[in-house]
Structure formats: C-alpha cells, structure tokens
Amino acid sequence: MAQVxxxxxxxxxxxxxxxxxxxxxxxxxHEFVVLVGPSGCGKSTTLRMIAGLEEISGGEIDxxxxxxxxxxxxxxxxxxxxxNYALYPHMTVYDNMAFGLTLRKFDKGEIKRRVENAAxxxxxxxxxxxxxxxxxxxxxxxxxxxxAIVRDPKVFLFDExxxxxxxKLRVQMRTEIKKVHQxxxxxxxxxxxxxxEAMTLADRVVVMNHGKIEQVGPPQELYHHxxxxxxxxxxxxxxxxxxPARLEEVGSGLVVRMTDRAVLPVPAARTxxxxxxxxxxxxxxxxxxxxxxxxPNEHRPSIAHFEAAPxxxxxxxxxxxxxxxxxxxxxxxxxxxxxxxxxxxxxxMAVDMDQMHLIDPKxxxxx
Amino acid sequence: xxxSTASTIVSYTGKKLGSLRSERRWALWTAYASxxxxxxxxxxxxxxxxxxxLKSSSEISxxxxxxxxxxxxxxxNYMELIANPLFRGFFVNSVIITLCVVAISMVISVLAAFSxxxxxxxxxxxxxxxxxxTYLVPDTLLFIPLYQIVGSLGLxxxxxGLILIYxxxxxxFCTWIMIGYFASIPKELDEAALxxxxxxxxxxxxxxxxxxxxxxxxxxxxxxxxSWAAFVYPTxxxxxxxxxxxxxxxxxxxxxxxxxxxxxxxxxxLMAALPPVVVYAFLMxxxxxxxxxxxxxx
Numbered sequence: 001m002a003q004v005x006x007x008x009x010x011x012x013x014x015x016x017x018x019x020x021x022x023x024x025x026x027x028x029x030h031e032f033v034v035l036v037g038p039s040g041c042g043k044s045t046t047l048r049m050i051a052g053l054e055e056i057s058g059g060e061i062d063x064x065x066x067x068x069x070x071x072x073x074x075x076x077x078x079x080x081x082x083x084n085y086a087l088y089p090h091m092t093v094y095d096n097m098a099f100g101l102t103l104r105k106f107d108k109g110e111i112k113r114r115v116e117n118a119a120x121x122x123x124x125x126x127x128x129x130x131x132x133x134x135x136x137x138x139x140x141x142x143x144x145x146x147x148a149i150v151r152d153p154k155v156f157l158f159d160e161x162x163x164x165x166x167x168k169l170r171v172q173m174r175t176e177i178k179k180v181h182q183x184x185x186x187x188x189x190x191x192x193x194x195x196x197e198a199m200t201l202a203d204r205v206v207v208m209n210h211g212k213i214e215q216v217g218p219p220q221e222l223y224h225h226x227x228x229x230x231x232x233x234x235x236x237x238x239x240x241x242x243x244p245a246r247l248e249e250v251g252s253g254l255v256v257r258m259t260d261r262a263v264l265p266v267p268a269a270r271t272x273x274x275x276x277x278x279x280x281x282x283x284x285x286x287x288x289x290x291x292x293x294x295x296p297n298e299h300r301p302s303i304a305h306f307e308a309a310p311x312x313x314x315x316x317x318x319x320x321x322x323x324x325x326x327x328x329x330x331x332x333x334x335x336x337x338x339x340x341x342x343x344x345x346x347x348x349m350a351v352d353m354d355q356m357h358l359i360d361p362k363x364x365x366x367x
Numbered sequence: 368x369x370x371s372t373a374s375t376i377v378s379y380t381g382k383k384l385g386s387l388r389s390e391r392r393w394a395l396w397t398a399y400a401s402x403x404x405x406x407x408x409x410x411x412x413x414x415x416x417x418x419x420x421l422k423s424s425s426e427i428s429x430x431x432x433x434x435x436x437x438x439x440x441x442x443x444n445y446m447e448l449i450a451n452p453l454f455r456g457f458f459v460n461s462v463i464i465t466l467c468v469v470a471i472s473m474v475i476s477v478l479a480a481f482s483x484x485x486x487x488x489x490x491x492x493x494x495x496x497x498x499x500x501t502y503l504v505p506d507t508l509l510f511i512p513l514y515q516i517v518g519s520l521g522l523x524x525x526x527x528g529l530i531l532i533y534x535x536x537x538x539x540f541c542t543w544i545m546i547g548y549f550a551s552i553p554k555e556l557d558e559a560a561l562x563x564x565x566x567x568x569x570x571x572x573x574x575x576x577x578x579x580x581x582x583x584x585x586x587x588x589x590x591x592x593x594s595w596a597a598f599v600y601p602t603x604x605x606x607x608x609x610x611x612x613x614x615x616x617x618x619x620x621x622x623x624x625x626x627x628x629x630x631x632x633x634x635x636x637l638m639a640a641l642p643p644v645v646v647y648a649f650l651m652x653x654x655x656x657x658x659x660x661x662x663x664x665x
Contacts, residue, residue, distance in 0.1 A: 053558050074564040086555035090577040099573075100563035147563075 002064030002154035002187055003029050010058035011045050019045045021211040032181050032188045036198035037208035047191045051157050052076050064154045079148035080157040085140040087132040094128040097146045118149040138169045158190040195235055207231050229364040232357055238288050241331045245284035247277050256284045259327055267302040267353050285357035291333040294350040302354045307346045420444050420633035427629050444630035453608055457616030460526050464612055467530045468594035469587055472537040480545030481571050495546055502539035510603045524606050533594045541586035548582030584650050592643050613639040
C-alpha cells in the first residue's frame with residue numbers, strides 16, 4: 001500500500017503538444033481516486049505515466065515515498081487493468097494470473113495460494129484451467145483484476161476497464177470493483193470517461209480537461225459545489241442547464257433575469273455572495289433534477305414557479321425528461337413519470353433556486 | 368409529391384424482381400467452373416509427371432497412343448533413383464541446406480521483426496520498409512555480386528555457400544510477414560507483460576512467439592519452400608554432383624547431352640516435390656492464418 005504524489009507532472013509529445021500540463025495530485029494510502037474527463041483530456045496519459053508506460057516530460061511522480069520518474073514499470077510495484085483486458089491468449093487463467101509472480105521467482109506454493117485466494121475473491125475458481133478465448137467479457141475482466149490482485153502491489157491502476165462491457169455487465173462489474181477495493185484496500189487510480197462510474201466508485205474524483213485538473217473532491221462535493229463551468233456541466237446526467245442571464249437588484253434582494261418573462265429570485269442566503277456581480281451578464285446554471293413539477297407541500301421561499309411548453313418529452317420509466325427552449329437555449333427538466341405532460345402543452349414547473357449556480361462567462365468559474 | 372411517389376411504386380412493381388436463390392445458384396456455377404479450370408491448369412503438370420514416372424523408357428519413347436495413360440505401370444524409375452547414391456546425396460544436401468536456412472532465417476527474422484514492430488527506435492519505420500524493398504530485388508540480379516562474395520569467402524561449390532546466401536532470399540519476406548503479425552498483437556499485451564515484470568527477451572519468448580505461432584509457421588513454410596526449391600543459386604554456385612541439392616542434381620545428372628532420362632527425371636521431380644507437399648498439407652491452416660493476420664480488425 002502506498003501514497004502517490006504527482007508534482008507539476010507534464011507530458012509533452014513531439015511537436016510541442018502538451019497532453020498533460022503540469023498537474024499536482026496527492027493520493028492517500030488506501031484511497032480510490034478516479035480520473036475522469038472527456039477524450040483527450042490527459043487522464044489516460046496521466047495513468048500511463050504513473051504506470052511507467054509513458055515517460056514524463058517534466059515534474060515528479062512519487063509512489064510510496066520513492067520518486068519513480070526513471071524507474072521501469074516492473075520495478076514500480078504497480079498492477080494495471082486494461083480496457084481490452086490484455087490477457088495472454090495462449091495461457092490458462094491460472095497461468096495468466098501467475099505470470100507476474102513466476103517472473104518474480106515466487107515459490108510455487110505461494111503462487112498457488114495467491115492465485116486461489118484472488119480467484120476466490122473474484123469468484124473465478126472454476127475458470128482457472130480455461131483459456132481467455134473461452135471466457136465472456138465480464139469473466140475476462142475479472143481475470144485481469146485477478147492478475148492485479150495476486151501481485152499485491154502498492155497501487156492498482158485501472159484504464160477504462162469497463163468500457164468494453166455491455167451496459168448491464170458494466171453496472172455489475174462496477175459493484176465488483178468496489179467490493180474488491182473494500183476487501184483488499186489497495187490504493188487505486190482509476191480512469192474513466194463515464195462520470196457515473198466516477199461518482200459511484202471514487203473516494204475522490206479528479207475532473208480533467210485539456211491536460212489540466214479542473215477540480216478534485218469527493219463525488220458529492222463535485223456535484224453540489226462545482227468550481228468551474230466544465231465540472232458543473234460534466235458531472236451529472238443529464239448535464240446542467242446553462243442559460244445566459246443578468247443579475248439584477250430588486251428591492252433588497254437579487255434576481256436573475258433571463259428574459260423579460262423569466263425572472264427568478266435569488267435566495268436570500270446567496271445575496272451577499274452575489275452582490276458584487278450585480279448588473280453583470282452571467283450564466284445561470286440549474287440541474288434538470290432541480291427543475292421539476294411543482295410539489296403542493298413544498299413551500300420554501302426559494303422555490304420559484306413558471307410555465308413552459310416542452311417541445312420534446314422523453315419518458316424514461318423512472319422519470320420523464322422535458323426539453324424546452326429559452327432564448328434559443330435548450331433546457332432539460334426532470335419530471336415525475338406520474339405527471340402527465342405532452343409536447344406543446346404548457347406545464348407548470350418549479351425551480352429549486354437553492355441549487356442554482358452563477359458562472360462568470362469570462363473566467364468560466366462558478367461564483 | 369404524391370403523384371411522383373405513386374409513379375415510383377408503379378415502376379417498381381412493373382419490374383421483374385430478382386431471386387436470391389437463382390443469383391446464388393449462378394454464383395456457385397461460376398465459382399465451380401473457374402475452380403475446375405484452375406485445378407486442371409495447376410494439376411496437369413504434376414499429373415503428367417506422375418504418369419511419365421510410372422512408364423518404362425520404351426513406353427515413353429513409344430509415341431503411339433495417348434501419352435496421359437500408362438499402359439504398363441512400373442516403379443523401376445523410382446527404384447533406380449533410390450538405389451542411386453548420387454540421388455540420395457542430393458536429397459541429404461537439400462535437407463541439410465533447408466534445415467539450416469530455415470533455422471537461420473527464423474532466428475534473424477523473428478528478432479528483426481520484433482525489434483522493428485515493437486521497439487520503436489529512430490529509423491525503425493524506414494528500416495522496415497528497407498527490409499521489404501530488398502525482397503523486391505530479383506535473385507537473378509543478385510547472384511553475380513553474391514558469386515564474388517561467396518567466391519572470396521572460399522565457399523563456392525559447397526552447400527555452406529548456399530546456406531550463407533539463401534537467407535538473403537528468405538529473411539526479408541519472413542521478416543515482413545512477422546512484422547505484420549507482431550504488429551497485429553495488441554500493444555496492451557506487451558504493456559501488461561512489462562508491468563508483470565518481463566524484460567524484452569522474456570516478452571519475446573514467453574508472449575510474442577507463442578502468440579505469433581501461426582505467423583512463425585507461415586514464415587517457416589515460406590523459408591522451407593524457397594530453400595528447398597531454389598534453382599538459380601545452386602546452378603550458379605555448385606558444380607560438382609556431391610554438393611548439389613535435389614533441384615539441380617536431378618536435372619544435371621539425369622540429362623546427358625541430348626539424352627533425357629524422362630522417367631527418372633519425373634520420378635525425381637515428384638520425390639523432390641513430396642516434402643513441401645507434406646509440410647503444406649499439415650500446416651496449411653496455420654499458413655493461411657499467418658498470412659492473413661492483421662488483415663481485419665478484431
């Protein structure tokens with residue numbers, strides 16, 4: 001087990017293209033950290049630099065108190081699970097799992113003990129004599145995890161391990177990975193582009209964009225208190241609605257004015273925070289789940305009401321998504337499926353202004 | 368709008384529709400006809416060899432009757448050849464040359480292909496292309512400078528001279544096949560091996576060679592065929608019968624001036640062709656898998 005520290009880590013490719021632009025990250029012992037972001041954000045490159053599969057162009061990577069910048073992958077005491085499993089096709093499941101230990105000249109009895117223990121944790125004991133081609137996608141991914149577990153490394157690295165699985169199996173394996181981490185408690189760095197995976201697995205989520213870290217924090221913190229427009233939009237599904245609005249002072253309070261007809265009051269608790277920005281053109285951000293049908297028993301003053309005619313209604317079973325347009329901007333609302341709504345017909349809506357965000361469009365920072 | 372839609376429907380319904388079954392039958396007939404023609408073209412020479420090898424000298428020289436039919440089959444041509452120590456010597460020479468060439472070619476081409484396909488170093492791409500380009504130079508052009516080289520090494524008229532120069536024919540193509548095969552192995556496999564603690568040599572011997580076995584077999588068959596069937600180089604470099612391989616031994620020793628021992632020539636050629644046929648028959652599936660590896664994704 002070990003801590004991992006990244007100090008001003010840079011990855012620059014030929015031609016001066018920077019994939020990772022000087023990131024700092026401290027990962028605690030036993031922690032499960034998920035790097036998440038869109039394609040090309042540098043998350044996989046960061047993971048591969050920790051693994052030693054990519055040389056770093058600048059900065060320092062420290063694993064368990066040792067700077068490993070020039071240490072080859074085999075001597076970093078890490079184990080990695082790949083997106084396409086990377087199982088050795090000519091070896092049985094047992095041999096796949098034992099390969100790393102055999103190369104490290106472990107005693108045969110010890111190898112057997114470790115493989116059987118890992119197989120028990122992952123429930124693949126009956127597959128040990130099979131070759132990878134005789135396994136399903138989920139079983140292959142378990143074997144790949146088993147290969148990592150038997151090594152008992154300082155750090156587990158996962159590179160989008162669930163991307164090749166179908167939706168149902170992905171959910172199942174996600175739970176499996178969380179269970180394994182709760183059992184073995186090995187420090188884990190996990191890369192994904194799926195924010196649901198990130199939110200459900202991570203102790204802390206690292207949101208990356210354009211080679212930089214946008215925000216690091218526990219899933220709930222990122223969801224409720226995003227620091228940038230990117231994080232606000234990336235975390236949450238469907239993503240947050242952004243509408244250009246002007247912050248105005250009305251009496252002793254503040255309002256956000258989107259159009260002459262759409263004016264929403266800012267909760268009193270936020271007045272002091274937003275006061276310096278009065279008169280500015282900002283972005284009003286609200287998540288679909290905070291834009292719902294009105295609840296008769298909900299009387300908080302921060303709940304604002306208005307009517308809109310959805311152009312598209314998407315029944316999802318557990319919820320119904322309504323899409324309508326305000327000043328050319330598409331807005332998504334999340335309704336209880338029991339509420340009857342039809343495209344083109346006015347529907348009453350309630351906005352929980354306690355959950356609103358205001359974003360400075362110049363800096364993209366959440367105010 | 369509605370009028371044009373209606374007219375389209377009429378034109379569709381007015382046209383005779385095709386039949387999947389008849390189209391398939393037509394395709395099958397064409398395929399069978401082409402295959403039968405190709406089979407006749409390719410099998411006619413070996414069949415004629417077989418027929419002639421089973422005839423006595425008098426039957427061969429008798430021009431009356433159908434030459435494709437054996438009237439009095441005999442194995443005398445085969446018996447005489449097998450009893451001839453010179454022919455046995457040709458066979459042994461061919462075996463020694465082929466085994467050595469296959470071994471040398473495979474060691475060089477597997478190592479070269481692995482380094483060119485996987486150990487990305489400056490100029491590796493250009494070198495890989497260069498390797499293939501050398502294969503494009505015809506051996507009929509190369510034998511003149513190679514004659515000088517082999518001569519200066521004192522290896523003319525020796526099977527060791529042939530063992531030295533045959534790899535110039537086999538290594539480029541074998542390397543090219545192996546580069547393609549190694550390149551089709553997912554990159555993550557070597558990365559997993561690196562993380563598991565393997566060095567480059569361990570990665571090659573424990574992962575790449577076992578995984579690329581069909582490719583290696585395909586390259587081996589190629590090297591085997593080329594060295595077994597080589598004709599130009601032994602004709603140019605070997606002059607005495609005791610150092611000759613089968614290909615030129617059969618021709619040079621069984622043709623005396625304008626006297627052709629047709630029966631024995633055909634029997635010798637058939638026996639010489641036997642080892643490649645056996646090798647292909649057993650390893651054909653691997654050979655095809657090796658040549659087509661990496662052609663499609665997945």
